[in-house]
Amino acid sequence: MATLDRSAAEALDAADPIAFLRDRFALPDDLVYLDGNSLGARPVSAERRLAAAVRDEWGTGLIRSWNDAGWYTEPDRIAAGLAPLLGADADEVVVADSTSVNLFKLLVAGARLRPGRSAIVACEADFPTDLYIARAAAELLGLELRTVPGPDAVPAALDAGVAVLALCHVDFRSGAIADAAGLTAAAHAAGVLALWDLSHSTGALDVDLHGWGADLAVGCGYKYLNGGPGAPAYAVAARKHHAGLRTPLPGWFSHADPFAFDPGYTPAPGARRLACGTPPVLSLLGLAEGVASLQGATPEQLAAKARGLTALFVDLVDRYCQEVEIASPRDARRRGGQVALRHPWAYPLVQALAARGVIGDFRSPDLARFGFAPAYIRYVDVVAAVEILRAVLDGDDLSRPEFAVRQAVT
Amino acid sequence: MATLDRSAAEALDAADPIAFLRDRFALPDDLVYLDGNSLGARPVSAERRLAAAVRDEWGTGLIRSWNDAGWYTEPDRIAAGLAPLLGADADEVVVADSTSVNLFKLLVAGARLRPGRSAIVACEADFPTDLYIARAAAELLGLELRTVPGPDAVPAALDAGVAVLALCHVDFRSGAIADAAGLTAAAHAAGVLALWDLSHSTGALDVDLHGWGADLAVGCGYKYLNGGPGAPAYAVAARKHHAGLRTPLPGWFSHADPFAFDPGYTPAPGARRLACGTPPVLSLLGLAEGVASLQGATPEQLAAKARGLTALFVDLVDRYCQEVEIASPRDARRRGGQVALRHPWAYPLVQALAARGVIGDFRSPDLARFGFAPAYIRYVDVVAAVEILRAVLDGDDLSRPEFAVRQAVT
Missing domain, CATH: 3.40.640.10 (Type I PLP-dependent aspartate aminotransferase-like (Major domain))
Incomplete structure (x- = not known):
């Protein structure tokens, strides 16, 4: 699967008219982040903007910053x-x-x-x-x-x-x-x-x-x-x-x-x-x-990219991960930027994926949910995610206790 | 006025049981900040905490930080x-x-x-x-x-x-x-x-x-x-x-x-x-x-300090700035951490004070309002503020157009 799909995905990324957006976001190298539908990635510019706001605008400008720094x-x-x-x-x-x-x-x-x-x-x-x-x-x-x-x-x-x-x-x-x-x-x-x-x-x-x-x-x-x-x-x-x-x-x-x-x-x-x-x-x-960080992309471009990403994900899951059920609409026009997979062990599945660097989330009772934020997710990320999903399904024992530890925020 | 009052104020600061709090706040050296009742000063620790939250917790931890960084x-x-x-x-x-x-x-x-x-x-x-x-x-x-x-x-x-x-x-x-x-x-x-x-x-x-x-x-x-x-x-x-x-x-x-x-x-x-x-x-x-940044001080200590600061301010204004009227209760037990001065040119007065490094605020129609945050305002700051108020009343033409420029946030 990997080699073939990856080159096709690379071609899709190369043709993506909003690929330029990704550089505006800080994403860890070792992560495939498919939870932007819960918490979006950090814009690179936020670090400098917030540092200036805390240090200079709040710390030095103080009340004057409502006018001078444009807070108002x-x-x-x-x-x-x-x-x-x-x-x-x-x-x-x-x-x-x-x-x-x-x-x-x-x-x-x-x-x-x-x-x-x-x-x-x-x-x-x-x-x-x-x-x-x-x-x-x-x-x-x-x-x-x-x-x-x-x-x-x-x-x-x-x-x-x-x-x-x-x-x-x-x-x-x-x-x-x-x-x-x-x-x-x-x-x-x-x-x-x-x-x-x-x-x-x-x-x-x-x-x-x-x-x-x-x-x-x-x-x-x-x-x-x-x-x-x-x-x-x-x-x-x-x-x-x-x-x-x-x-x-x-x-x-x-x-x-x-x-x-x-x-x-x-x-x-x-x-x-x-x-x-x-x-x-x-x-x-x-x-x-x-x-x-979204400026320069139209809603239509964002939607087309989201449809493309989720369609690739659905297609690859269908082909390579038949143990899980697609719980989202198969018609891409009726599907948002996310895909839910149904699996009886959905909670441990999400934990096991996270341990291997694919971040999705769990929605009770049996859904593993993956968001494909069109601004920064690439087609190659979709391929990587499905490869790792396949590896989890092949190699991880989902009944292991550490995958069952319930977190406050899921 | 200055010398006499300042040494008395220094003695009050030396005896202040919550003087240790001030070091927890980042305050510009060139400012007497009497607007903590509108926007409090920045805790020193906020710079590092926010930087870590933006860079590491949001940027790297992403959704996991709700649990791992304790956001929840x-x-x-x-x-x-x-x-x-x-x-x-x-x-x-x-x-x-x-x-x-x-x-x-x-x-x-x-x-x-x-x-x-x-x-x-x-x-x-x-x-x-x-x-x-x-x-x-x-x-x-x-x-x-x-x-x-x-x-x-x-x-x-x-x-x-x-x-x-x-x-x-x-x-x-x-x-x-x-x-x-x-x-x-x-x-x-x-x-x-x-x-x-x-x-x-x-x-x-x-x-x-x-x-x-x-x-x-x-x-x-x-x-x-x-x-x-x-x-x-x-x-x-x-x-x-x-x-x-x-x-x-x-x-x-x-x-x-x-x-x-x-x-x-x-x-x-x-x-x-x-x-x-x-x-x-x-x-x-x-x-x-x-x-x-307030931990270690009791409400009673904070209140006593606020009473002390406002009492000194009222006393010095009474003695040295008789052109302005004290519009706050004279009984310190009936007065919060702030003092309002009534003056027909209150808006330009606040602007002129700001130009000389004393930050208060204006409340319509004729009040100049000064807050004495007990956590970081010192008795010597009160003396400095009144010295500068005296200088403004003596030396500044409050009818100058730049003092009348209305700001969105007052």
């Missing part, structure tokens, strides 16, 4: 860099808080744009935090949370009683992509607002909020955006909704003029009214470097 | 270091999100502990974000927001219809301290929960939540806790309330076992149920160093 306007610059990856305009995007907090804001703000409606629709297969937050927002609003098993069941749940449809664009386990344009249209046909969680999409897929006609969106900064651990998240609101948009978390950074210390509240223009408290600047600067 | 348990360690500064126990404290978001969580969770009551009481003079959030929470809960002009008017506003009293412990403009124990007792006499915003208190004053009998509290990580710009905030809930405490923002990091990816929600034990999404790790590590 950093969220706007990140939003400007992020907007093209979302198919949105810069003033429709705000960088703030966590995905969970932003989802809460938009569920409430969205429901307020549809007064008199009594339900929120969400999907049981979605990332659990989204369900927890949807349930909590519905309770506070006095709305029903109507859940469906998966995106296919959404249209039947949409009617004139529904205020907001909140869905993950990519299934976090299987990587299956929901039909965002189609479901948004179905929502609109019932007068429902469509809110997309793009955490597993932006930076890896051809997100196109304008093209989809989406109303609202949230997403994560630390996966394919490579913003660093726990990087701030983002929220998006289509411009047509700005005038009526009322956040339930109107912290001072969502005010039109925070430093007026006005006891009365006037929302900032555009999506910035979805900010809340003071942003965590050090983490914000990590995100700035992460978003900057 | 860092909030618990910070809470353990912070608890003694709050007069609380570690399991009553959680580090997460911003002060605004935490205030929202606790207003809602607190109101749910007092079902059937119809009002929240807050103070018009409090930090505006607190009012915005209180108004927003009250609206979502269908409660009345009852505001009073200041802490003195609180008791008359408390009755059996009030669920939660939310107050800033220190007035952000004047530095006046509210009577936390007395107002908490007054709240309890009416069956009301007391929620304290300690943003301008913790790390500078003798906060004692257990002693006050307080129910709930929030506060800021980037002021006297020196956690870095926009550092995560904290929330506190007295243990007796844990069992019934229901956050309106149940993100996955508030779940008892986030990585079980359980569609059903089970809250984490203790105050950790007040967490929400993935924490911003880089900013969190800044806070870890900030809280660590």
Whole structure:
């Protein structure tokens, strides 16, 4: 397998129009890192940027750095860099808080744009935090949370009683992509607002909020955006909704003029009214470097590369690793930047792969999940990963106790 | 003035039992930094800690660092270091999100502990974000927001219809301290929960939540806790309330076992149920160093030093700068770690002082505000600041246009 596949992979890498991005990331030489869908790799530039922020801006500039080092306007610059990856305009995007907090804001703000409606629709297969937050927002609003098993069941749940449809664009386990344009249209046909969680999409897929006609969106900064651990998240609101948009978390950074210390509240223009408290600047600067490191690639290029990488992985696993089952869609157009493999010993399998330098992650109960961040994963990495998977399946005893040691974060 | 006062100040510094803390902070030699109540100074240790986090933990450890570098348990360690500064126990404290978001969580969770009551009481003079959030929470809960002009008017506003009293412990403009124990007792006499915003208190004053009998509290990580710009905030809930405490923002990091990816929600034990999404790790590590840098000093020692510093400042301003009015309480026991000076040209005054190396800040319309962080400000710094204030009042034309240039962050 190795020689043949590797030369084909090398040819694919040589023809990759976004291969230039990889040099922007610091990756350990001895690792095939297939977990960029959990924590993106570090941009090379982040080391210098954070060092300067800590030493000079915080240490020497101190409070003056809010103006002099541009901390105050950093969220706007990140939003400007992020907007093209979302198919949105810069003033429709705000960088703030966590995905969970932003989802809460938009569920409430969205429901307020549809007064008199009594339900929120969400999907049981979605990332659990989204369900927890949807349930909590519905309770506070006095709305029903109507859940469906998966995106296919959404249209039947949409009617004139529904205020907001909140869905993950990519299934976090299987990587299956929901039909965002189609479901948004179905929502609109019932007068429902469509809110997309793009955490597993932006930076890896051809997100196109304008093209989809989406109303609202949230997403994560630390996966394919490579913003660093726990990087701030983002929220998006289509411009047509700005005038009526009322956040339930109107912290001072969502005010039109925070430093007026006005006891009365006037929302900032555009999506910035979805900010809340003071942003965590050090983490914000990590995100700035992460978003900057994707500049020069279009969402279409990123998506095409992700499809190419996952297609090669699926093909090689099919051919060489028949003990594992592909648990992701086989149609590359319906698959995000990740592939899940089903195996009864999935947890030890992930540990054994890590011991040999292939980092994926485990999702309960029986999935080994591999992310193929198109910005820095090469086709040759896919070949290497499958070679090592084959070696693990051949040579490692997955019942060994050290592979079963449960870690807090999996 | 200079010689006499300086030797007295040097004697006070020599006798300062927490003088050893200053060496833990990186401060520019040419600056008298009196804005630690806006952004605390950088702990020396933060430079190395952040560099390792960016280069080794994020760059090389990648996703494994959640376990191997202890990112996942860092909030618990910070809470353990912070608890003694709050007069609380570690399991009553959680580090997460911003002060605004935490205030929202606790207003809602607190109101749910007092079902059937119809009002929240807050103070018009409090930090505006607190009012915005209180108004927003009250609206979502269908409660009345009852505001009073200041802490003195609180008791008359408390009755059996009030669920939660939310107050800033220190007035952000004047530095006046509210009577936390007395107002908490007054709240309890009416069956009301007391929620304290300690943003301008913790790390500078003798906060004692257990002693006050307080129910709930929030506060800021980037002021006297020196956690870095926009550092995560904290929330506190007295243990007796844990069992019934229901956050309106149940993100996955508030779940008892986030990585079980359980569609059903089970809250984490203790105050950790007040967490929400993935924490911003880089900013969190800044806070870890900030809280660590205060270890070895008690709240009483920090408060005594703050009283000493502000008393010296008030005394010297009274004696040498009679053009400005002391706008903070003259009784040191009623004054936080800051002093506000009233002057019709307060904005240019702050700019002119900054040009001469004394950093304070401006609070509209006519206050120049100076914070005396007890961890690193010395008595000799107070003398230097007043000398320079005298020089500005004598020598600088405050009508010069460069002093009027309005900055985004003031």
